[in-house]
Amino acid sequence: MYSLIVLHGIFLACAYSGGSNLNSIPRKIIQYEDDHVIMFKEEGVWNYSTMLIREDLGLLVLGAREAIYALDINDISVAKSKVPWKVTEEKQKECTSKGKHPDIDCRNYVRMLHQMNDSLMYVCGTNAFSPTCDYITYSDGQLKLEGKQEDGRGKCPFDPFQRSSSVMVDQDLYSATTLNFLGSEPVILRLSPFPLRTxxxxxxxxxxxxxxxxxxxxxxxxxxxxxxxxxxxxxxxxxxxxxxxxxxxxxxxxxxxxxxxxxxxxxxxxxxxxxxxxxxxxxxxxxxxxxxxxxxxxxxxxxxxxxxxxxxxxxxxxxxxxxxxxxxxxxxxxxxxxxxxxxxxxxxxxxxxxxxxxxxxxxxxxxxxxxxxxxxxxxxxxxxxxxxxxxxxxxxxxxxxxxxxxxxxxxxxxxxALLTRLVVDDVTAPDGQSYPVMFIGTENGCVQKAVNYDGEMHIIEEVKLFQNAAPIDVLRLHQNQLYAGSASGVVQMPVSSCSRYFSCVDCVLARDPYCAWDVTVQRCSRVPTSPEKSKGHLIQSLKDGDATRCPSTAPVEPKIQTLVLGNNIRLLCHPDSNLAQVTWNFAGKPLPYSNRKYTISNEGILIYNASTTDAGRYTCMSVERVKGRDYTQTLAIYDLCEQSAAVGTDKIKTTLGILFESYTTSSGLHKPEEPPSYSKNLSSERKWIVMQVVLAVLSVMMACLLIWNLYMGHISPFMCCGRQSIKSPRNLPEREYMHTGNDYVDGKQQMARPCVTTNSGLEVTSFHRNITNGDTPTDIFILKNITEESEI
CATH class of the missing domain: 2.130.10.10 (YVTN repeat-like/Quinoprotein amine dehydrogenase)
Incomplete structure (x- = not known):
């Protein structure tokens, strides 16, 4: 009982005010992509866990299992030199005889790299549970082991997976590891003219x-x-x-x-x-x-x-x-x-x-x-x-x-996921203050970028560096580049990617000390090394997250979506921030989350078993609260068109109506825009279209009657060269019609796609073609063959 009281009184932490605010989540999560990082790995080589930055040589010296690499510090995918450092067959057999795994434990894992002087480096490896050290040089673009092997006990661990640490101070090596095979004799050692130990x-x-x-x-x-x-x-x-x-x-x-x-x-x-x-x-x-x-x-x-x-x-x-x-x-x-x-x-x-x-x-x-x-x-x-x-x-x-x-x-x-490693960069922002930006590795292969603003921890983003979710074993920071090592490889990434923020509000609310909205070029840019010179052109608010200075943006244009009765319809909407709450409006009113007809998530909204009452305008908005201010952004607008329910109407009339509409549009005739409440006025508009279709059908019938009279000789065939056979509707050729219009997808002007009704026996296919050399974007609608003569 006394033990529990002591433990409770000394070790159990007391809850304090504001503790709940410490549980932060990343504002953005960047999934693994090959194009946003530079990676190095070699087939058959593992455990890239030791790094030494040689700025004077422009190298990242990398220690792995049975290999040492000299990588270009600006592009680590370029390996300038490699030197193998394998265990001898005798050492491997000796290690195996002591009960260790021959392919895992009984290898040489490079665990220590230190710079001695401008030309000499000191390297140590586990060497199949027999720690060994050597000297390594880099000259004429080549790494070279000197072959002056020394006993590595007390400098490097026996076990390749046991933690150790070391530092070189004025040519004296300080190390903390174990002195024996079993790892039961820990030591903090200094190798110098006056060697000391614990x-x-x-x-x-x-x-x-x-x-x-x-x-x-x-x-x-x-x-x-x-x-x-x-x-x-x-x-x-x-x-x-x-x-x-x-x-x-x-x-x-x-x-x-x-x-x-x-x-x-x-x-x-x-x-x-x-x-x-x-x-x-x-x-x-x-x-x-x-x-x-x-x-x-x-x-x-x-x-x-x-x-x-x-x-x-x-x-x-x-x-x-x-x-x-x-x-x-x-x-x-x-x-x-x-x-x-x-x-x-x-x-x-x-x-x-x-x-x-x-x-x-x-x-x-x-x-x-x-x-x-x-x-x-x-x-x-x-x-x-x-x-x-x-x-x-x-x-x-x-x-x-x-x-x-x-x-x-x-x-x-x-x-x-547990945090494993971290490095910290001291960044000077345009406000003249320095902010420590932390890059923290995780056990699932991610790096989180975080900064503390007056006691408020803000995780700017989380980037997945390794596809196989390998733990981050080592992190190094050098000249705006981050280097991360794991068992499977090494990754290089810039400390900031300001191009991920597409709008001024998104850039400012990111509160990234590296990034600011440049008013002159209208994009989120990297803060220059001397931010005071361009202070008036940059918008940044790190502590307050104040985006009120951002210029207003163009309104979001609606996207037309077809409503198919009885189907499930998904409307996509991706918020810029994980800290933002997404809300949906339907016909100008908030859409309730409790409605079982809808499923709302950060990916968008799913409408189940769509009916005619679901037609209308859907607006997706995000609300992000920063320092007591709410910032609302419209992310997407969808106009959901109801599919035609007039199944009993003559199908050829419907098809010809579509063709007529396409023809009038391509001819430059004015087509009235559909208001937000177009679903209510859709029936009257269709009546107008049907009347035009009837006129078109009568014209076609008159033309057919004239041709029949010519064929039968009732009318003099002075305009014809001879008899011509009339092809049945089954053999009518495919016809192409052009359609032009305007629509906006993600803020960019694209072709408009009308809500097209397709019924059995009639297939209308739409192809989209963007012409960028001064031509007009067009849609091509192809009317395929009618399979039943009875439908005419």
């Missing part, structure tokens, strides 16, 4: 899962003469909480770059290693979220640098969710430099509990870097630290305080 003790590292590490230049402009720090992010089993099962928590740790170990205590061990819990509380009560990836947004002044981190739930419930939290470097540094320590105490039958240490601390402060105060006391390096300080830090590496996010809550909370 103590193999559960209070230091307890089954960790390493995620990320990077250096912060804290020695710059430091009045205390502080040292640079290397920060590590990982998750591990908590030792400080009493729980019936293993409880995983997220951690941040750090060491001093100038650490040289202790003289007698902690020899060749870190004397500055400290760690603390990283908090990312969500509104709902849950177990702590587990860190998955981190990105360091560097600033010229290191105190303004920020770490962005992705977390996922560890709960076994079906409601899987992820969160993104941001942390100031100064907040993390404050916990380590001034926070309280935790200590072990023995209570209740020798059970070990972790409580806050309230005793007196040794001097210098345990875990602190060698600063001006220490040097004034004669301690010039960590080798000079007293044993009392070293013994304390050996037994008390854990801090009592947790690091809280900048906003006190997650920037983003997302349910559904």
């Amino acid at each position: 103590v193999f003790k559960s209070s230091w590292l307890n089954e960790p899962n390493f995620v990320y590490m990077d250096v912060v230049q804290e020695s710059e402009d430091s009045p205390e003469g502080d040292d640079d720090k290397v920060y590590m992010f990982f998750s591990e089993n908590a030792v400080e909480y009493d729980f019936y099962n293993k409880l995983v928590v997220s951690r941040v740790a750090r060491v001093c770059k100038g650490d040289m170990g202790g003289q007698r205590t902690l020899q060749r061990k870190w004397t500055s290693f400290l760690k603390t819990r990283l908090d990312c509380s969500v509104p709902e009560p849950s177990l702590p979220y587990i860190i998955q990836d981190v990105f360091h947004v560097r600033h010229k002044k290191w105190r303004k640098s920020v770490f962005y981190a992705v977390f996922t739930s560890q709960s076994s419930s079906t409601d899987r969710s992820s969160a993104v939290c941001a942390y100031n470097v100064t907040d993390i540094s404050e916990v380590f430099s001034r926070g309280k320590f935790k200590t072990e105490v023995t209570v209740e039958m020798s059970d070990v509990k972790w409580v806050m240490y309230n005793g007196e601390l040794p001097v210098p402060r345990p875990g602190a870097c060698i600063n001006n105060a220490a040097k004034s006391a004669g301690i010039m390096r960590s080798l000079d630290l007293p044993d009392k300080t070293l013994q304390f830090i050996r037994d008390h590496p854990l801090m009592d305080d947790a690091v809280r996010p900048i906003t006190g809550k997650p920037l983003l909370l997302k349910r559904g």
Whole structure:
């Protein structure tokens, strides 16, 4: 019972106001398309999970399974060079004999790539559970392994699917991985003239899962003469909480770059290693979220640098969710430099509990870097630290305080597919402010672009990068290009595609820092690098989403649709935004969603068992609410024409009427436009057409009578050359009639298609032809043969 109370009091997050707003959805979802990304993959090669950007060489160096590639950084589909790095047959057999899979585990997975200098790179691979490192060069357009293989234990993991992290600082390699085949001996290691490592003790590292590490230049402009720090992010089993099962928590740790170990205590061990819990509380009560990836947004002044981190739930419930939290470097540094320590105490039958240490601390402060105060006391390096300080830090590496996010809550909370990786780009908008735009990879092969506006998280879009829904394993950002790697391939995409927004309102409501509506060219364009120069020509409103400055647009022209009695009719309407609500009006009145005759979705409306009462005008509108304002747009208008119900009318009369109408239209005669309420006036208009048809039929009959008299000799055949046989109606040739008119589809002028009635025994087919070289668009209607003479 005590365990549950402690767990509930410490780990379960309390709900706070505004939490429901954190569950954001993307405004646009871009499905997978081959034409909006550049992709690289090679047949038979997998796990493209390691990247190194070499801007000086114009390369993206890519590490995969048993291969290293040099790709053109501007077009990764161009592979400039490849070097294979396969395991030997002997190594593969040795790996298999230890119970590993020969085709999955016993291969060489490139897991680490670092630049040493302008000409040399350092690469490490798992090498069939026998980690190996080597040096690689690029010259004359070719990659080359130097063949100077080194032991990779402590630098690269044995298991290709185990997380690890590393960073190169001033030619010194810092790595966080495992030291043995079983993966049971974790280590944070530095390879330098003074190699150091962590103590193999559960209070230091307890089954960790390493995620990320990077250096912060804290020695710059430091009045205390502080040292640079290397920060590590990982998750591990908590030792400080009493729980019936293993409880995983997220951690941040750090060491001093100038650490040289202790003289007698902690020899060749870190004397500055400290760690603390990283908090990312969500509104709902849950177990702590587990860190998955981190990105360091560097600033010229290191105190303004920020770490962005992705977390996922560890709960076994079906409601899987992820969160993104941001942390100031100064907040993390404050916990380590001034926070309280935790200590072990023995209570209740020798059970070990972790409580806050309230005793007196040794001097210098345990875990602190060698600063001006220490040097004034004669301690010039960590080798000079007293044993009392070293013994304390050996037994008390854990801090009592947790690091809280900048906003006190997650920037983003997302349910559904779990988030895996992220990168952040700092974008300067036309308003002169900088906005951090996050690109977040998911487990189903998508990337979400999101930005936080004064505590409001806005997901601009979600783009599906991989057709096979492979998890995003690595993300890199360079010069407005995003690179994403997975098990199946690598994708390159631009950070923005402003051409996706077709209208000013859609462009402004997207609230994309990269995009703005250019008034001069009337399109959504990329914001220039110096937005102040074209500020007056751009319309953008990021925080407020104010689209009232947008110019008015031309009205949407209706599309004519035929109503076939008894059929199901679908009217398409796609909103520009997932955040917009779609409404339909019929004959000027709102269409109720509860009506069982209709099914309304984001794809459009489906009318079941259409009847004459369904004829009329349908208007599709979207309403998007942003910052208390409603923006209504008319997306589509349909005029649904009722099909003729006059089945008993002579079919040839109906056909000739259509031909007559086509003829008058093609001849330039005026055809009155049908008003919105044309369905009510349709019968009277048909009467007028029938009268014209009757006259046409009488004319035809008179012509036939004249021909018959000529044939029988009742009239002198002075105008004929001889007898001619009259073909039966069954053998009448097909006739073509031209029809012109106007209609609008998606805002573009197209040919008009009248509501054509087709009955049994008569088939009328319409073909559409667009002529763009100055000709008039036409419709060709072909009257096919009448199959029964009795119909004449």
